[in-house]
Amino acid sequence: MTARVPDPHLGAWRAVLSAHSALVAAVETELAEASLPPLAWYDVLWAVRRSPGKRIRMADLAAEVTISRGGLTKLADRLEKAGVLLREAVEEDGRGFYVVLTPAGEAMLRRMWPVYARVLRSSFVSAVSAEEAEAIDAGLTRAASVAQQRPARRKASRSVGGSPR
Amino acid sequence: MTARVPDPHLGAWRAVLSAHSALVAAVETELAEASLPPLAWYDVLWAVRRSPGKRIRMADLAAEVTISRGGLTKLADRLEKAGVLLREAVEEDGRGFYVVLTPAGEAMLRRMWPVYARVLRSSFVSAVSAEEAEAIDAGLTRAASVAQQRPARRKASRSVGGSPR
DNA sequence: CTCATGTAGTTTCCGTGACAACTACAAGAG
DNA sequence: CTCTTGTAGTTGTCACGGAAACTACATGAG
Numbered sequence: 001m002t003a004r005v006p007d008p009h010l011g012a013w014r015a016v017l018s019a020h021s022a023l024v025a026a027v028e029t030e031l032a033e034a035s036l037p038p039l040a041w042y043d044v045l046w047a048v049r050r051s052p053g054k055r056i057r058m059a060d061l062a063a064e065v066t067i068s069r070g071g072l073t074k075l076a077d078r079l080e081k082a083g084v085l086l087r088e089a090v091e092e093d094g095r096g097f098y099v100v101l102t103p104a105g106e107a108m109l110r111r112m113w114p115v116y117a118r119v120l121r122s123s124f125v126s127a128v129s130a131e132e133a134e135a136i137d138a139g140l141t142r143a144a145s146v147a148q149q150r151p152a153r154r155k156a157s158r159s160v161g162g163s164p165r
Numbered sequence: 166m167t168a169r170v171p172d173p174h175l176g177a178w179r180a181v182l183s184a185h186s187a188l189v190a191a192v193e194t195e196l197a198e199a200s201l202p203p204l205a206w207y208d209v210l211w212a213v214r215r216s217p218g219k220r221i222r223m224a225d226l227a228a229e230v231t232i233s234r235g236g237l238t239k240l241a242d243r244l245e246k247a248g249v250l251l252r253e254a255v256e257e258d259g260r261g262f263y264v265v266l267t268p269a270g271e272a273m274l275r276r277m278w279p280v281y282a283r284v285l286r287s288s289f290v291s292a293v294s295a296e297e298a299e300a301i302d303a304g305l306t307r308a309a310s311v312a313q314q315r316p317a318r319r320k321a322s323r324s325v326g327g328s329p330r
Numbered sequence: 331c332t333c334a335t336g337t338a339g340t341t342t343c344c345g346t347g348a349c350a351a352c353t354a355c356a357a358g359a360g
Numbered sequence: 361c362t363c364t365t366g367t368a369g370t371t372g373t374c375a376c377g378g379a380a381a382c383t384a385c386a387t388g389a390g
Contacts, residue, residue, distance in 0.1 A: 003282035008298035009290045013188075015305035020185045021231050022312035023178075040346090058369060066186050071347045073370055095355045095368040117170050123312035125174045132304035133173035139297035140180035147187035147288035205376090223339060236377045238340055260338040260385045334389085341382075348374085356367075 016140070019124075027119045034115050037082075037108070040065070042116060044072075044079060045109045048101050055088070055098040084108050181305070184289075192284045199280050202247075202273070205230070207281060209237075209244060210274045213264050220253070220263040249273050 005013075027039055047064040048056055056064070062072040076099060079085045084105035087097040101109070128136070170178075192204055212229040213221055221229070227237040241264060244250045249270035252262040266274070293301070 003279045005282050005285050005290060006295070006298070008295050008302065009285065009293060012293065012298040012301035012305070013285060013289055015302045015309065016181060016185055016188075018309040019305035019312070020181055022309040023181075025231075026312045059367085066190075068348050069369065070349070070371075074347075077370095090368095093356075093368080097369075119312075120170050120174065120178060124178055124308045125171060127307040127311045128174060128177065128304040130171070130173050132300040133171070133177040135297045135300035136177035136304055137173065137180045139293040139301055140177070140184035142292040143289045144180065144183040144187040146292045147184070147191045147284075150191060150288070224337085233378050234339065235341075235379075239377075242340095255338095258338080258386075260383095262339075332390090335387085337386075338384085339382105340384100342380090343378105345378090346376090348376105350371100350373090352369105352371075354368085354370100357365085359364085360362090 012139075023119065023123055026123055027116055030115050030119050031112065034111075036112050036115060039116075040067075040075060041079060041084075042109070042112045044075060045084060045101060045105055045112075048085065048099050049106070049109060055100045057090070057096055057098060058087075061099055079105075177304075188284065188288055191288055192281055195280050195284050196277065199276075201277050201280060204281075205232075205240060206244060206249075207274070207277045209240060210249060210266060210270055210277075213250065213266050214271070214274060220265045222255070222261055222263060223252075226264055244270075 024039065031038060031042075043065045044061065047061055048054065051060075051064075058072060058076070059069060061076075062069045065072070067075065076085065076087065080087065082104075084102055086100050086102055088100055090096040090098055189204065196203060196207075208230045209226065212226055213219065216225075216229075223237060223241070224234060226241075227234045230237070232240065241250065241252065245252065247269075249267055251265050251267055253265055255261040255263055
């Protein structure tokens, strides 16, 4: 029953799981305490903000934030209702929309990032050395890309964070 | 208020997020293809199995698998209905239950692990060097433990001013 | 013993996301 | 053109999990 996964790797994988859940939970908690929206909103806003032209098609956005297209439609509905983004019809393609941020959306991003960053600094930066960070980045980026090759079928979870600017 | 997070750490955090989502998705896919239950079931079964005496209280189990108590009640209901676990009343405490595995539960675990392990080997072990694995384990385990200190709501955190106890 | 308070687990209600069916438009073949 | 097939996005349905109210039992003060 001990299917061979080397101990160091098994330990590393467990660490990934617990760091992920602990940090995401911490970020969500801090955002909620600051009366800010959940991390999912940040992911979407940030994905739009960093896209070329600061606009992005729904399907591409869904891929960016690793959510289903149907799920994104509803998430975007909420964001639009909150006034932080807009859907603009695409001239050349009558089926599609560009998602763009409103000024309120940009502002929201600027309010969320410091909270996110504070958690990262206090829990992640403080606990991980620069060398470890390099190793984590290198190893896990490779693993993620290998794992993504083989999405026999899909499913998803959360995505990336970064600094707005 | 440009909350700065060092680049290596930011990159590492992004890598954690994408590796987590890609690998979890891959495992879920493979489990589904093998007509096996989702990862959440594995987590529960495995947590029970590795507990001292191979039994564990509901609340402790909830903490182990990072799920709310209410959520665990329902998950355990499904598992129990599937015949893979049982709730045994605790003699000394009329409120509580021990969760224990049935033989079918042990068998389920033995069928699930090879699938899980296969994905880990093909996506994680193959992409991550032993040294990187060590660094990932060390760094992320530390980060997780630091992060876990804080997601709990502001309790009597008398960190300031007064003398402790 | 009795009462107040705390704890274990369950239940109710609600928000969210996956999946598949569906609508509208696009694009290439003939 | 027109037909077929493919793609973008939305909608309906469903399963799952969180939060808080709730029940039953435990425990310590008096």
